[in-house]
Amino acid sequence: MDQSTIPHWYAPDGDVLELVEGEGVRVSDADGNEYLDFLSQLYSVNAGHSQPAIADAMAEQARKIAYVSPSKHNDQRARLAGRLAEKAPDSLTDVMFSVTGSEANEAAMQLARDYQGASKILTRWRSYHGSTYGAAALTGDPSTRAAVEEHAAVTGHAKFLPPLDYGGPFSADTPEELAEQAADHLEWVIRNEGPDSIAALFTEPIAGTSGAYPAPPGYFERVRELCDEYDILLVSDEVIAGFGRCGDWFGIQTEGVEPDMITFAKGVTSSYAPLAGVIVNEEIAEHVGEEGMPVGQTFAGHPVSCAAGNAALDAYEDGMLENVRDLAPHLEARLRDLESVPEVQDVHGRGFLWSVEFGRPDGEKDEFLFDPRVDEGENPVAAVRDEARARGVLFGSGRPDTQVLVAPPLCTEQDDIDRAVDVLEASVDAAFGANGGD
Numbered sequence: 128m129d130q131s132t133i134p135h136w137y138a139p140d141g142d143v144l145e146l147v148e149g150e151g152v153r154v155s156d157a158d159g160n161e162y163l164d165f166l167s168q169l170y171s172v173n174a175g176h177s178q179p180a181i182a183d184a185m186a187e188q189a190r191k192i193a194y195v196s197p198s199k200h201n202d203q204r205a206r207l208a209g210r211l212a213e214k215a216p217d218s219l220t221d222v223m224f225s226v227t228g229s230e231a232n233e234a235a236m237q238l239a240r241d242y243q244g245a246s247k248i249l250t251r252w253r254s255y256h257g258s259t260y261g262a263a264a265l266t267g268d269p270s271t272r273a274a275v276e277e278h279a280a281v282t283g284h285a286k287f288l289p290p291l292d293y294g295g296p297f298s299a300d301t302p303e304e305l306a307e308q309a310a311d312h313l314e315w316v317i318r319n320e321g322p323d324s325i326a327a328l329f330t331e332p333i334a335g336t337s338g339a340y341p342a343p344p345g346y347f348e349r350v351r352e353l354c355d356e357y358d359i360l361l362v363s364d365e366v367i368a369g370f371g372r373c374g375d376w377f378g379i380q381t382e383g384v385e386p387d388m389i390t391f392a393k394g395v396t397s398s399y400a401p402l403a404g405v406i407v408n409e410e411i412a413e414h415v416g417e418e419g420m421p422v423g424q425t426f427a428g429h430p431v432s433c434a435a436g437n438a439a440l441d442a443y444e445d446g447m448l449e450n451v452r453d454l455a456p457h458l459e460a461r462l463r464d465l466e467s468v469p470e471v472q473d474v475h476g477r478g479f480l481w482s483v484e485f486g487r488p489d490g491e492k493d494e495f496l497f498d499p500r501v502d503e504g505e506n507p508v509a510a511v512r513d514e515a516r517a518r519g520v521l522f523g524s525g526r527p528d529t530q531v532l533v534a535p536p537l538c539t540e541q542d543d544i545d546r547a548v549d550v551l552e553a554s555v556d557a558a559f560g561a562n563g564g565d
């Protein structure tokens with residue numbers, strides 16, 4: 128193809144990978160180089176690349192009838208909705224499909240506001256909830272929010288601190304104490320914002336792109352108690368944490384807490400086709416009534432996407448969740464070895480979602496949740512990822528860009544984990560010159 132006819136955003140550039148094939152955890156580029164995909168392409172190809180059963184299910188649906196509008200019945204859509212409600216915590220009973228994770232959060236916001244008769248939504252700094260006007264405004268990272276806040280006043284949201292004891296004001300001796308401090312702070316925010324003005328609290332059960340940090344034990348129980356006490360809906364954003372990424376169907380299940388709504392996307396189809404949605408509790412479903420949401424999207428619950436979703440769920444049921452539970456301790460142990468590197472501030476995560484967080488080599492903790500160093504020219508953490516790519520392993524980046532995110536497909540085997548972590552160690556050495564580089 129004549130390169131000059133490609134609009135510049137899509138024109139190949141020397142640094143941008145052109146991935147042309149995949150199989151399981153492996154992907155290969157146009158030059159035939161093979162990589163281990165240890166970020167599952169934006170934390171979303173949970174079942175691994177090019178699974179024939181998922182591709183076949185999509186083709187079969189497309190051959191039968193490719194599209195049926197959301198107001199009509201489609202068997203794949205109805206079956207998937209039933210399976211999702213069954214896998215979610217008991218009190219969640221109904222599913223409303225959308226197309227992207229951002230739109231799922233928009234729908235959850237709309238439902239929460241309508242149900243509660245209040246408008247404010249609470250979210251954490253160091254969180255990500257999407258890119259549309261409403262969902263981007265929920266996002267904790269100010270530089271992500273800037274895109275929507277610069278030219279339009281998006282109001283109605285308030286932020287609170289995540290349960291982290293670095294990069295913030297909490298100072299706790301134990302995880303339990305951190306949970307208490309962070310929950311006390313949340314209550315302070317609720318009371319100062321005015322409980323009656325707050326419709327919902329949205330949170331990732333374990334942070335995704337903002338650093339794969341899980342909550343300390345007891346935190347989510349307190350969050351649930353506070354939501355009950357102040358009549359605030361609890362919404363678990365499972366766009367990354369869901370579909371086996373953390374070893375359970377949904378990340379909040381690991382915390383033993385029932386939210387009022389779950390939003391999902393990515394892993395529901397293993398990203399073979401766009402699909403997202405909200406799973407709601409019975410009271411909210413009843414409030415919405417028989418007709419469903421007053422607004423919707425043409426592609427919400429697209430039959431081909433729902434066929435992909437049913438086939439992806441089959442793959443997860445067929446041993447992939449067990450694989451995450453079996454191999455997560457090995458992945459964690461291998462990654463924790465990196466904590467002996469002076470620049471590695473912390474290693475945290477759960478299941479197949481981990482962050483190796485870099486800090487100052489002198490061990491000093493950063494004072495801010497968003498590290499200004501990353502805008503100051505060369506970023507050594509980006510160099511770690513580049514070194515790894517040159518050695519055949521793809522890792523993820525997050526915001527702030529002080530971390531290497533590790534999120535392989537759920538079908539990844541122990542040998543792949545060992546190879547990827549060996550490469551990460553060599554890449555850290557090469558980027559920081561520890562042990563003289565290689």
Ligand code: PMP
Pocket residue numbers: 227228229230232255256257258331335336364365366367392393
């Ligand atoms: N919520 C979370 C937790 C996410 O990580 C993302 C995307 N990475 C979204 C929402 C937005 O999803 P989408 O990009 O499909 O709009």
